[in-house]
Amino acid sequence: MLARDLRALRKARGLTLSEIALKLGRSVGWLSQVERGLSTPSIGDLRAFADLFGVPVSLFFGHDVPEEAERGVIVRAGRRRSLGTSDSGLVEELLSPDLGGSFEMLRSEFAPGAELKTPAHRPTEEAGYLVSGRFDIEIDGNWHSLAEGDSFRFDGKPFRWKNSGEEPAVVIWVISPPVY
Template sequence: MTQTAPRTLGADLRAVRRMRGLTLQDMAQRLDRSVGWLSQVERDLSEPSITDLRHMAQALDIPVSALFGRPETPPEEAGLIVRKSARRPIGSGQAGLVEELLSPDLTDDFEMVHCTFAPGARIGEPVSRPTQEVGYLVSGQLDLIIGGRHFSLSPGDSFRIRGETFDWSNPHDVPAQVIWVIAPPVY
Protein backbone atom coordinates (compact mmCIF):
# COMPACT_ATOMS: atom_id res chain seq x y z
CA MET A 1 0.00 0.00 0.00
CA THR A 2 1.35 3.43 -0.94
CA GLN A 3 1.35 5.97 1.86
CA THR A 4 0.33 9.49 0.83
CA ALA A 5 2.68 12.18 2.08
CA PRO A 6 0.99 14.75 4.30
CA ARG A 7 0.23 17.99 2.48
CA THR A 8 1.66 21.20 3.83
CA LEU A 9 1.30 24.94 3.42
CA GLY A 10 4.16 24.84 0.91
CA ALA A 11 2.51 22.08 -1.12
CA ASP A 12 -0.80 23.99 -1.15
CA LEU A 13 0.94 27.20 -2.27
CA ARG A 14 2.78 25.37 -5.06
CA ALA A 15 -0.41 23.64 -6.22
CA VAL A 16 -2.43 26.87 -6.35
CA ARG A 17 0.42 28.74 -8.07
CA ARG A 18 0.57 26.04 -10.74
CA MET A 19 -3.24 26.01 -11.12
CA ARG A 20 -3.02 29.73 -11.82
CA GLY A 21 -0.42 29.05 -14.52
CA LEU A 22 2.31 30.96 -12.71
CA THR A 23 5.97 29.99 -12.71
CA LEU A 24 8.17 30.45 -9.65
CA GLN A 25 9.65 33.49 -11.45
CA ASP A 26 6.18 34.99 -12.12
CA MET A 27 5.12 34.56 -8.50
CA ALA A 28 8.43 35.83 -7.11
CA GLN A 29 8.08 38.99 -9.22
CA ARG A 30 4.53 39.55 -7.98
CA LEU A 31 5.79 39.26 -4.42
CA ASP A 32 8.98 41.26 -4.99
CA ARG A 33 10.90 38.29 -3.55
CA SER A 34 13.59 35.98 -4.89
CA VAL A 35 12.83 32.71 -6.66
CA GLY A 36 15.06 30.97 -4.09
CA TRP A 37 13.02 32.28 -1.16
CA LEU A 38 9.73 31.25 -2.77
CA SER A 39 11.13 27.82 -3.61
CA GLN A 40 12.14 27.35 0.04
CA VAL A 41 8.64 28.34 1.20
CA GLU A 42 7.03 25.88 -1.23
CA ARG A 43 9.36 23.11 0.01
CA ASP A 44 8.57 24.02 3.66
CA LEU A 45 12.19 24.96 4.33
CA SER A 46 11.23 28.53 5.22
CA GLU A 47 8.13 29.94 6.91
CA PRO A 48 6.57 33.05 5.39
CA SER A 49 5.47 35.90 7.64
CA ILE A 50 1.82 36.85 8.03
CA THR A 51 2.45 39.78 5.66
CA ASP A 52 4.02 37.41 3.13
CA LEU A 53 0.97 35.13 3.36
CA ARG A 54 -1.36 38.07 2.75
CA HIS A 55 0.65 39.07 -0.33
CA MET A 56 0.69 35.47 -1.58
CA ALA A 57 -3.06 35.13 -1.15
CA GLN A 58 -3.58 38.40 -3.04
CA ALA A 59 -1.23 37.31 -5.86
CA LEU A 60 -3.05 33.96 -6.13
CA ASP A 61 -6.51 35.54 -5.83
CA ILE A 62 -7.49 33.39 -2.87
CA PRO A 63 -8.64 34.38 0.60
CA VAL A 64 -5.83 34.41 3.13
CA SER A 65 -7.96 32.11 5.31
CA ALA A 66 -7.30 29.32 2.77
CA LEU A 67 -3.67 29.37 3.93
CA PHE A 68 -4.42 29.13 7.65
CA GLY A 69 -6.11 26.68 9.92
CA ARG A 70 -4.16 23.49 9.25
CA PRO A 71 -5.30 21.45 12.27
CA GLU A 72 -3.22 18.60 13.62
CA THR A 73 -4.01 15.37 11.83
CA PRO A 74 -2.86 11.96 12.96
CA PRO A 75 -0.04 10.82 10.63
CA GLU A 76 -2.03 7.81 9.41
CA GLU A 77 -4.88 10.14 8.30
CA ALA A 78 -2.81 12.97 6.78
CA GLY A 79 -3.73 13.54 3.15
CA LEU A 80 -6.52 10.97 3.36
CA ILE A 81 -9.09 11.89 6.03
CA VAL A 82 -10.63 15.23 7.04
CA ARG A 83 -12.49 15.06 10.35
CA LYS A 84 -15.48 17.38 10.80
CA SER A 85 -13.67 19.18 13.62
CA ALA A 86 -10.60 19.67 11.40
CA ARG A 87 -12.17 21.27 8.31
CA ARG A 88 -10.28 24.27 7.00
CA PRO A 89 -12.34 27.46 6.56
CA ILE A 90 -11.97 28.98 3.10
CA GLY A 91 -13.62 31.89 1.36
CA SER A 92 -14.23 35.33 2.74
CA GLY A 93 -17.34 34.58 4.82
CA GLN A 94 -19.01 37.55 3.19
CA ALA A 95 -22.55 37.52 1.83
CA GLY A 96 -23.67 35.03 4.51
CA LEU A 97 -21.73 32.08 3.07
CA VAL A 98 -19.46 29.90 5.23
CA GLU A 99 -17.22 27.52 3.27
CA GLU A 100 -15.12 24.67 4.66
CA LEU A 101 -12.68 22.56 2.66
CA LEU A 102 -13.68 18.89 2.68
CA SER A 103 -10.72 17.87 0.52
CA PRO A 104 -7.57 17.03 2.52
CA ASP A 105 -5.65 19.87 0.82
CA LEU A 106 -5.55 22.07 -2.28
CA THR A 107 -3.37 19.82 -4.42
CA ASP A 108 -6.00 17.77 -6.29
CA ASP A 109 -7.55 18.46 -9.69
CA PHE A 110 -10.76 19.41 -7.85
CA GLU A 111 -11.85 20.66 -4.46
CA MET A 112 -14.83 19.61 -2.40
CA VAL A 113 -16.38 22.25 -0.18
CA HIS A 114 -19.09 22.23 2.50
CA CYS A 115 -21.11 25.44 2.04
CA THR A 116 -23.57 26.88 4.52
CA PHE A 117 -25.75 29.69 3.16
CA ALA A 118 -27.29 31.73 6.00
CA PRO A 119 -30.99 32.65 5.91
CA GLY A 120 -31.40 35.74 3.72
CA ALA A 121 -27.91 35.38 2.22
CA ARG A 122 -27.30 36.54 -1.32
CA ILE A 123 -24.17 36.76 -3.42
CA GLY A 124 -23.13 40.34 -4.19
CA GLU A 125 -22.85 39.91 -7.95
CA PRO A 126 -23.01 37.03 -10.44
CA VAL A 127 -19.92 34.81 -10.69
CA SER A 128 -18.25 33.54 -13.85
CA ARG A 129 -15.21 31.29 -13.69
CA PRO A 130 -13.55 28.77 -16.02
CA THR A 131 -14.55 25.72 -14.00
CA GLN A 132 -16.89 22.76 -13.94
CA GLU A 133 -18.87 22.59 -10.72
CA VAL A 134 -21.44 20.28 -9.24
CA GLY A 135 -23.36 20.59 -6.02
CA TYR A 136 -25.75 18.61 -3.86
CA LEU A 137 -28.23 20.33 -1.53
CA VAL A 138 -28.12 18.48 1.80
CA SER A 139 -30.61 20.65 3.70
CA GLY A 140 -32.60 23.87 3.43
CA GLN A 141 -33.49 25.49 0.13
CA LEU A 142 -31.37 27.47 -2.29
CA ASP A 143 -32.17 29.56 -5.35
CA LEU A 144 -29.69 29.43 -8.25
CA ILE A 145 -29.51 31.33 -11.48
CA ILE A 146 -27.31 29.49 -13.98
CA GLY A 147 -26.74 31.09 -17.35
CA GLY A 148 -29.79 33.33 -16.83
CA ARG A 149 -32.14 30.46 -15.89
CA HIS A 150 -33.69 30.42 -12.40
CA PHE A 151 -33.90 27.24 -10.30
CA SER A 152 -35.22 26.58 -6.77
CA LEU A 153 -33.47 23.65 -5.10
CA SER A 154 -34.69 21.44 -2.26
CA PRO A 155 -32.86 18.79 -0.23
CA GLY A 156 -31.62 15.96 -2.44
CA ASP A 157 -31.41 18.15 -5.57
CA SER A 158 -28.11 18.58 -7.38
CA PHE A 159 -26.79 20.92 -10.06
CA ARG A 160 -23.96 21.41 -12.54
CA ILE A 161 -22.30 24.62 -13.74
CA ARG A 162 -19.94 24.47 -16.73
CA GLY A 163 -18.41 27.91 -16.89
CA GLU A 164 -21.77 29.69 -17.05
CA THR A 165 -22.38 32.83 -15.05
CA PHE A 166 -24.22 31.94 -11.86
CA ASP A 167 -25.86 33.64 -8.92
CA TRP A 168 -27.23 32.24 -5.66
CA SER A 169 -29.51 33.32 -2.83
CA ASN A 170 -31.16 31.84 0.22
CA PRO A 171 -34.37 33.87 0.68
CA HIS A 172 -35.62 31.32 3.21
CA ASP A 173 -35.68 31.24 7.03
CA VAL A 174 -33.28 28.30 7.49
CA PRO A 175 -29.66 27.76 6.44
CA ALA A 176 -28.99 25.83 3.25
CA GLN A 177 -26.15 23.30 3.28
CA VAL A 178 -24.52 22.25 0.02
CA ILE A 179 -21.66 19.91 -0.87
CA TRP A 180 -19.95 21.73 -3.78
CA VAL A 181 -17.23 20.25 -6.00
CA ILE A 182 -15.13 22.57 -8.20
CA ALA A 183 -12.62 21.63 -10.90
CA PRO A 184 -10.07 22.99 -11.17
CA PRO A 185 -9.90 24.33 -7.60
CA VAL A 186 -10.45 28.05 -7.14
CA TYR A 187 -9.17 28.48 -3.57
Protein backbone atom coordinates in the same frame (compact mmCIF):
# COMPACT_ATOMS: atom_id res chain seq x y z
CA MET B 1 0.11 21.00 3.59
CA LEU B 2 0.77 24.70 3.06
CA ALA B 3 3.42 24.18 0.38
CA ARG B 4 1.12 22.01 -1.71
CA ASP B 5 -1.78 24.46 -1.37
CA LEU B 6 0.34 27.43 -2.47
CA ARG B 7 1.58 25.52 -5.51
CA ALA B 8 -1.97 24.40 -6.40
CA LEU B 9 -3.30 27.97 -6.13
CA ARG B 10 -0.48 29.29 -8.35
CA LYS B 11 -1.08 26.60 -10.98
CA ALA B 12 -4.87 27.00 -10.86
CA ARG B 13 -4.39 30.66 -11.74
CA GLY B 14 -1.90 29.87 -14.52
CA LEU B 15 0.93 31.84 -12.91
CA THR B 16 4.64 31.08 -13.04
CA LEU B 17 7.05 31.32 -10.12
CA SER B 18 8.60 34.35 -11.83
CA GLU B 19 5.25 36.16 -12.05
CA ILE B 20 4.49 35.48 -8.39
CA ALA B 21 8.00 36.54 -7.33
CA LEU B 22 7.61 39.83 -9.18
CA LYS B 23 4.19 40.53 -7.65
CA LEU B 24 5.36 39.68 -4.11
CA GLY B 25 8.80 41.27 -4.38
CA ARG B 26 10.46 37.95 -3.52
CA SER B 27 13.00 35.77 -5.30
CA VAL B 28 12.05 32.81 -7.47
CA GLY B 29 14.38 30.68 -5.34
CA TRP B 30 12.54 31.56 -2.13
CA LEU B 31 9.15 30.82 -3.73
CA SER B 32 10.44 27.50 -5.01
CA GLN B 33 11.61 26.61 -1.51
CA VAL B 34 8.21 27.58 -0.05
CA GLU B 35 6.38 25.43 -2.61
CA ARG B 36 8.64 22.48 -1.74
CA GLY B 37 8.17 22.98 2.00
CA LEU B 38 11.82 23.95 2.55
CA SER B 39 11.05 27.52 3.69
CA THR B 40 8.19 28.77 5.83
CA PRO B 41 6.53 32.06 4.86
CA SER B 42 5.87 34.67 7.55
CA ILE B 43 2.34 35.79 8.42
CA GLY B 44 2.99 38.89 6.28
CA ASP B 45 3.95 36.64 3.37
CA LEU B 46 0.76 34.61 3.89
CA ARG B 47 -1.32 37.80 3.82
CA ALA B 48 0.42 38.78 0.56
CA PHE B 49 -0.30 35.32 -0.93
CA ALA B 50 -3.95 35.58 0.20
CA ASP B 51 -4.32 39.02 -1.43
CA LEU B 52 -2.63 37.86 -4.61
CA PHE B 53 -4.77 34.72 -4.95
CA GLY B 54 -7.98 36.37 -3.70
CA VAL B 55 -8.49 33.90 -0.85
CA PRO B 56 -8.92 34.42 2.90
CA VAL B 57 -5.70 34.09 4.88
CA SER B 58 -7.49 31.53 7.07
CA LEU B 59 -7.17 29.06 4.18
CA PHE B 60 -3.50 28.68 5.04
CA PHE B 61 -4.13 27.59 8.62
CA GLY B 62 -5.49 24.40 10.18
CA HIS B 63 -3.03 21.99 8.62
CA ASP B 64 -2.14 20.11 11.81
CA VAL B 65 -3.16 16.46 11.60
CA PRO B 66 -2.71 14.45 14.79
CA GLU B 67 -1.95 11.15 13.05
CA GLU B 68 0.66 11.13 10.28
CA ALA B 69 -1.17 8.30 8.46
CA GLU B 70 -4.16 10.66 8.00
CA ARG B 71 -2.16 13.57 6.51
CA GLY B 72 -3.46 14.35 3.01
CA VAL B 73 -6.13 11.63 3.31
CA ILE B 74 -8.56 12.32 6.17
CA VAL B 75 -10.19 15.55 7.36
CA ARG B 76 -11.81 15.23 10.78
CA ALA B 77 -14.96 17.28 11.40
CA GLY B 78 -13.37 19.36 14.13
CA ARG B 79 -10.25 20.12 12.07
CA ARG B 80 -11.73 21.55 8.86
CA ARG B 81 -10.35 24.81 7.54
CA SER B 82 -13.06 27.44 7.73
CA LEU B 83 -13.35 30.13 5.06
CA GLY B 84 -15.50 33.22 5.28
CA THR B 85 -17.45 34.66 8.18
CA SER B 86 -21.06 34.73 9.26
CA ASP B 87 -20.96 38.49 8.50
CA SER B 88 -20.59 37.71 4.79
CA GLY B 89 -23.56 35.32 4.78
CA LEU B 90 -21.41 32.46 3.50
CA VAL B 91 -19.23 30.20 5.60
CA GLU B 92 -17.32 27.44 3.86
CA GLU B 93 -15.29 24.56 5.22
CA LEU B 94 -12.70 22.78 3.13
CA LEU B 95 -13.64 19.09 3.17
CA SER B 96 -10.65 18.11 1.01
CA PRO B 97 -7.37 17.54 2.87
CA ASP B 98 -5.64 20.17 0.70
CA LEU B 99 -5.82 21.88 -2.70
CA GLY B 100 -3.32 19.60 -4.43
CA GLY B 101 -5.71 17.14 -6.06
CA SER B 102 -7.75 17.46 -9.22
CA PHE B 103 -10.76 18.83 -7.31
CA GLU B 104 -11.73 20.50 -4.04
CA MET B 105 -14.77 19.76 -1.93
CA LEU B 106 -16.42 22.34 0.32
CA ARG B 107 -19.27 22.44 2.80
CA SER B 108 -20.94 25.78 2.10
CA GLU B 109 -23.51 27.26 4.47
CA PHE B 110 -25.53 30.15 3.05
CA ALA B 111 -27.36 32.32 5.59
CA PRO B 112 -30.96 33.33 4.92
CA GLY B 113 -30.89 36.34 2.60
CA ALA B 114 -27.28 35.74 1.49
CA GLU B 115 -26.71 36.43 -2.18
CA LEU B 116 -23.95 36.58 -4.77
CA LYS B 117 -25.19 39.60 -6.72
CA THR B 118 -22.56 39.74 -9.44
CA PRO B 119 -22.13 36.57 -11.51
CA ALA B 120 -18.90 34.64 -11.00
CA HIS B 121 -17.23 33.02 -13.98
CA ARG B 122 -14.28 30.69 -13.60
CA PRO B 123 -12.66 28.03 -15.80
CA THR B 124 -13.89 25.12 -13.71
CA GLU B 125 -16.39 22.31 -13.65
CA GLU B 126 -18.55 22.56 -10.53
CA ALA B 127 -21.20 20.42 -8.91
CA GLY B 128 -23.23 20.66 -5.76
CA TYR B 129 -25.65 18.75 -3.58
CA LEU B 130 -28.17 20.58 -1.38
CA VAL B 131 -28.04 18.91 2.04
CA SER B 132 -30.63 21.16 3.69
CA GLY B 133 -32.67 24.31 3.14
CA ARG B 134 -33.64 25.93 -0.14
CA PHE B 135 -31.15 27.36 -2.61
CA ASP B 136 -31.49 29.28 -5.86
CA ILE B 137 -28.70 29.21 -8.42
CA GLU B 138 -28.48 31.04 -11.73
CA ILE B 139 -26.35 29.19 -14.30
CA ASP B 140 -25.69 30.88 -17.62
CA GLY B 141 -28.67 33.20 -17.19
CA ASN B 142 -31.20 30.57 -16.05
CA TRP B 143 -32.43 30.47 -12.43
CA HIS B 144 -33.04 27.11 -10.77
CA SER B 145 -34.73 26.62 -7.38
CA LEU B 146 -33.34 23.68 -5.45
CA ALA B 147 -34.77 21.80 -2.49
CA GLU B 148 -33.12 19.41 -0.06
CA GLY B 149 -31.65 16.45 -1.97
CA ASP B 150 -31.39 18.26 -5.33
CA SER B 151 -28.04 18.65 -7.10
CA PHE B 152 -26.47 20.62 -9.95
CA ARG B 153 -23.45 20.68 -12.26
CA PHE B 154 -22.04 23.20 -14.72
CA ASP B 155 -18.84 23.72 -16.65
CA GLY B 156 -17.23 27.13 -17.21
CA LYS B 157 -20.50 29.06 -17.15
CA PRO B 158 -21.28 32.27 -15.24
CA PHE B 159 -23.26 31.68 -12.07
CA ARG B 160 -24.67 33.40 -9.03
CA TRP B 161 -26.74 32.23 -6.11
CA LYS B 162 -29.09 33.32 -3.34
CA ASN B 163 -30.78 31.88 -0.30
CA SER B 164 -34.22 33.45 -0.28
CA GLY B 165 -35.42 30.99 2.36
CA GLU B 166 -35.72 31.50 6.11
CA GLU B 167 -33.29 28.70 7.03
CA PRO B 168 -29.58 28.30 6.26
CA ALA B 169 -28.90 26.36 3.06
CA VAL B 170 -26.10 23.78 3.24
CA VAL B 171 -24.48 22.73 -0.04
CA ILE B 172 -21.66 20.25 -0.60
CA TRP B 173 -19.78 21.93 -3.47
CA VAL B 174 -17.14 20.27 -5.68
CA ILE B 175 -14.85 22.35 -7.92
CA SER B 176 -12.35 21.07 -10.48
CA PRO B 177 -9.62 22.17 -10.70
CA PRO B 178 -9.31 23.63 -7.18
CA VAL B 179 -9.53 27.42 -7.17
CA TYR B 180 -9.67 28.34 -3.51
